[in-house]
Amino acid sequence: HQLAVHVTPLVGDPSTGAVVVLHDTTELNRLESLRRDFVANVSHELKTPLSSIKAYTETLLGGAAEEAATRTRFLREIEEQANRLDELIRDMLDLARIESAQQPFAIQTVGVTAAVEACRKHHAPRAEAKQVRLLVDDQSPLAQVQADPDGLRVILNNLVDNAVKYTPTGGEVRIDWRVVEQMVEISVADTGIGIPADKAARVFERFYRVDAARSRDLGGTGLGLSIVKHLAQSFGGSVAVQSVPQQGTKFIVSLPAA
Numbered sequence: 001h002q003l004a005v006h007v008t009p010l011v012g013d014p015s016t017g018a019v020v021v022l023h024d025t026t027e028l029n030r031l032e033s034l035r036r037d038f039v040a041n042v043s044h045e046l047k048t049p050l051s052s053i054k055a056y057t058e059t060l061l062g063g064a065a066e067e068a069a070t071r072t073r074f075l076r077e078i079e080e081q082a083n084r085l086d087e088l089i090r091d092m093l094d095l096a097r098i099e100s101a102q103q104p105f106a107i108q109t110v111g112v113t114a115a116v117e118a119c120r121k122h123h124a125p126r127a128e129a130k131q132v133r134l135l136v137d138d139q140s141p142l143a144q145v146q147a148d149p150d151g152l153r154v155i156l157n158n159l160v161d162n163a164v165k166y167t168p169t170g171g172e173v174r175i176d177w178r179v180v181e182q183m184v185e186i187s188v189a190d191t192g193i194g195i196p197a198d199k200a201a202r203v204f205e206r207f208y209r210v211d212a213a214r215s216r217d218l219g220g221t222g223l224g225l226s227i228v229k230h231l232a233q234s235f236g237g238s239v240a241v242q243s244v245p246q247q248g249t250k251f252i253v254s255l256p257a258a
């Protein structure tokens with residue numbers, strides 16, 4: 001433990017004794033170091049696309065714009081990096097809003113079937129384009145959860161987005177749910193690349209990516225699961241992961257049943 005020590009002599013003469021106060025600053029230091037890491041990460045994540053945009057712009061202004069093919073290629077790169085910045089900033093603001101609880105959630109009864117079906121519909125074109133089967137288990141029971149509908153949508157979208165993203169062509173993503181005591185457990189299981197056992201616990205950390213280069217290429221910010229975890233906790237629930245590398249991954253969100 002880290003301690004801060006304050007010594008105050010009792011009276012003018014130190015031989016009469018002193019009051020020693022010890023403050024345990026371990027937790028404070030931990031929070032401060034988390035904050036510093038976060039700021040460093042944010043700066044790095046924002047600077048990378050920004051540097052690309054600047055470099056492409058300078059090259060274009062330096063004469064590369066003359067050639068039509070090069071111009072188009074560089075402008076596409078600039079557009080892609082700008083989109084990345086946009087996505088990062090949106091995710092960071094979402095996370096900040098959830099954490100500071102600035103925006104109170106509108107907790108209400110939400111039907112799981114309809115929420116899952118909306119999510120499936122939203123991701124179906126992307127899954128189809130990639131030839132990944134996106135299935136909803138029709139054996140799942142009728143269930144309702146206590147949650148903010150927008151928050152539940154974000155949770156499901158992030159999990160299904162990842163599942164499709166990290167599953168190669170020919171694979172499968174399956175959504176189902178069951179009622180366990182007072183909770184509804186919604187699972188999103190894929191047959192994708194999986195997560196090594198020693199990395200699984202870390203995927204909920206902000207900006208953590210098992211393979212930073214691959215994830216960045218696929219358009220990931222490293223914030224999605226962090227947002228999922230905070231939302232689930234805000235609704236009185238939790239999220240867990242089970243994975244076997246090269247075989248697949250299952251995320252299970254547990255939310256209070258209504």
Ligand code: ADP
Nearest residue numbers: 162163166203209210215220221222223224225
């Ligand atoms: P990202 O935006 O990079 O996908 P997330 O916070 O959503 O960030 O996920 C963190 C990391 O967890 C990802 O970079 C990836 O390495 C890993 N991950 C998340 N979902 C899956 C999945 N379904 N299969 C394999 N790896 C996953």
